[in-house]
Amino acid sequence: MxxxxxxxxxxxxxxxxxxxxxxxxxxxxxxxxxxxxxxxxxxxxxxxxxxxxxxxxxxxxxxxxxxxxxxxxxxxxxxxxxxxxxxxxxxxxxxxxxxxxxxxxxxxxxxxxxxxxxxxxxxxxxxxxTGLRDNFQSPLDIDKFVTGKLGMGHAVIPAPKVTVTEAFYKNVLGFGASDNLTLPSPTAGMPDMNIRFFHANNPRHHSLALFNWPNPLGLVHLLLEVSSVDEVGTCLDRIHAGNYPLMATLGRHCNDNMLSFYVIGPGGFAIEYGCDGLKIDSDNYQTTVSTRADVWGHDYMSPVPA
Ligand SMILES: [Fe+2]
Known part of the structure; x- marks a missing residue:
């Protein structure tokens, strides 16, 4: 191609x-x-x-x-x-x-x-x-989600053909590379996990990441960001009260600084719920290469990475 x-x-x-x-x-x-x-x-x-x-x-x-x-x-x-x-x-x-x-x-x-x-x-x-309205009201009184110019969050999607697909997002859609993370495979017979993170034309560290393993849902996870650690913690309380399974415990990522946990929602979709996401100068960003995903925490209950 x-x-x-x-x-x-x-x-x-x-x-x-x-x-x-x-x-x-x-x-x-x-x-x-x-x-x-x-x-x-x-x-x-x-x-x-x-x-x-x-x-x-x-x-x-x-x-x-x-x-x-x-x-x-x-x-x-x-x-x-x-x-x-x-x-x-x-x-x-x-x-x-x-x-x-x-x-x-x-x-x-x-x-x-x-x-x-x-x-x-x-x-x-x-x-x-279109149809924008200034009457957002969370049913749980969450003051706000971190959106605006940063977009609604980030999405991680499967990309077994990661090098070709990376070129597509960079050269065709105009994304910039933020980080290239490689982690040892926790599963015998599977390749090392490689997650490539990309920023769109806004300060969010990454709006997209490509993960080199297949995923039947077509979505590895979706991040939603709130404005405080208390909103993250109270959502975690709701997760526990509702007996929703965690995909990963509370932790902080190295590359985008996100303090978050991962919950598995209906149908198996993983939602990362976090705060403190790193903002970058997307026009002058030096791409990083990493071998460490987390500062602390994020104990994965299933072998699906950041
Ligand atoms: Fe994430």
Whole structure:
């Protein structure tokens, strides 16, 4: 596959769409455990739209016969950047399908288009969010999620063809490399774990990471960031009270400084819930190479890394 350099740059992680077999469990988990605000105007028995801020639909969960990532929505700074990114994707030979007006409206965006990366991970690009409202209110009184220019958090996705897929995100979507972490494999017969972290055009240390192992859900984890350690701790209390399984205990990451834990939500989707994420100068960032994931903690209950 030939890779083209583009003038377009993805600016942030805009939204995530998950497919789930258990929509009712997600309604409870999203609202009563994660503290997201259900957008009741457009949610129904088949699909949930959760808010984290003024955007109408940051986390979209749809009823389906399988549990799977449907799309990661990457924001472009405007129409010009959006069209440049689409042209760059098409130049690689990847198919791009432009979404219709009603599907764009439910995502809270003006226009979007879907495609797949070289590992087959589904993603969308969009520009210009719509339907913004300044009335975010967490049902658990969480004061805010850390979003805005930093985007809704970060996503880690499987990439067994990690070198080719890294080139795609860097050269076609305009991501910059933040860190390249290698850890010994905890599983016999599997390669060393290699996680490559990328920043979009904003100060969040990474909006995307690629993990070189396959993952049946298509999503290794999604990070949501809150503004204080107390919000992290009280969410951990809710996790314990609800008997949700942890994927990893409380800990602090080396590369992005995130103080977080990982919970396994309905359908097996892992959510990292944290605070203190590192902000960088994304235009002048020196990529790091690491062999250590954590300052402390993050005792993994299953062999899935940061
Ligand atoms: Fe993470």
């Amino acid at each position: 030939s890779i083209s350099v583009t003038s377009g740059k993805v600016s942030s992680l805009g939204y995530i769409i998950l497919l789930t077999q258990d929509i009712d469990a997600w309604r409870e988990f999203g609202s009563d455990v994660l503290g997201l605000m259900l957008n009741s105007e457009i949610s129904n028995a088949e699909q949930l739209f959760f808010r984290m801020d003024n955007h109408p639909s940051r986390l979209i969960v749809k009823h389906h016969d399988s549990n799977k990532l449907a799309a990661i929505g990457w924001e472009c700074s405007g129409k010009e950047s959006y069209e440049a990114v689409i042209t760059a994707i098409e130049t690689t030979g990847a198919k791009v399908k432009r979404g219709n007006e009603s599907a764009a409206a439910e995502r809270g965006v003006t226009e979007y288009a879907g495609s797949k990366d070289p590992d087959g991970n589904p993603f969308e690009v969009f520009h210009t969010r």
